[in-house]
Amino acid sequence: MSRARGGFSLTELVVVLAIGATLATVAAPNLRDLVRGQQLRSAAGDLFGAIAFTRAQAIARNRLVLLAPNDGAGLDWTRGWTVFVDHDGDRDPGPDDEVLAVRPALPDGMRVGYSFTSPAPPQYIAYNGAGRSCSDPNSAASRLGTLSLFHGKQIRRIKINMLGRARMCNPANDRGCDGASAPDSGAP
Numbered sequence: 741m742s743r744a745r746g747g748f749s750l751t752e753l754v755v756v757l758a759i760g761a762t763l764a765t766v767a768a769p770n771l772r773d774l775v776r777g778q779q780l781r782s783a784a785g786d787l788f789g790a791i792a793f794t795r796a797q798a799i800a801r802n803r804l805v806l807l808a809p810n811d812g813a814g815l816d817w818t819r820g821w822t823v824f825v826d827h828d829g830d831r832d833p834g835p836d837d838e839v840l841a842v843r844p845a846l847p848d849g850m851r852v853g854y855s856f857t858s859p860a861p862p863q864y865i866a867y868n869g870a871g872r873s874c875s876d877p878n879s880a881a882s883r884l885g886t887l888s889l890f891h892g893k894q895i896r897r898i899k900i901n902m903l904g905r906a907r908m909c910n911p912a913n914d915r916g917c918d919g920a921s922a923p924d925s926g927a928p
Contacts, residue, residue, distance in 0.1 A: 787898060802869035807866075808862065809862075810842070815863060820845045822841070831864055850889065853922060871904050
């Protein structure tokens with residue numbers, strides 16, 4: 741009595757592999773958009789949290805606390821950001837300043853645009869001891885605006901009002917979620 745052997749024939753294996761390859765080809769662009777969307781939500785959440793942390797520290801310390809991009813020119817938020825007490829008043833975290841938090845660079849392909857009442861560089865977000873968004877030379881002058889994060893075709897914005905309150909929004913779903921256009925980049 742002979743037993744039948746279990747397994748697949750070569751033809752069955754080739755058909756299954758062809759179907760799998762076709763499904764992977766169809767799913768790849770959607771998977772890339774899914775990953776980009778998650779990276780964008782994570783980065784926007786990190787920046788939103790850093791803004792809330794900056795405000796809370798300013799209130800708790802009753803003094804000016806800044807959130808600034810990690811590049812020397814103060815323009816490129818994609819390089820990450822630092823929350824600090826600017827003791828020397830130069831808007832740059834140095835040895836005499838108290839660094840409270842640092843965020844490393846954002847994922848490749850992500851871009852950040854901004855639109856503040858004071859558009860001149862360097863860019864920063866400052867809060868005074870009352871928890872109001874302000875200009876660092878004049879803690880009584882309101883400084884409101886929007887940070888816009890872009891990844892692929894997806895956008896998240898963080899809007900800061902004149903009282904210093906921040907809110908995060910998605911222009912695809914929320915009214916009044918306007919802001920800066922995507923900065924030019926070679927990435928798709």
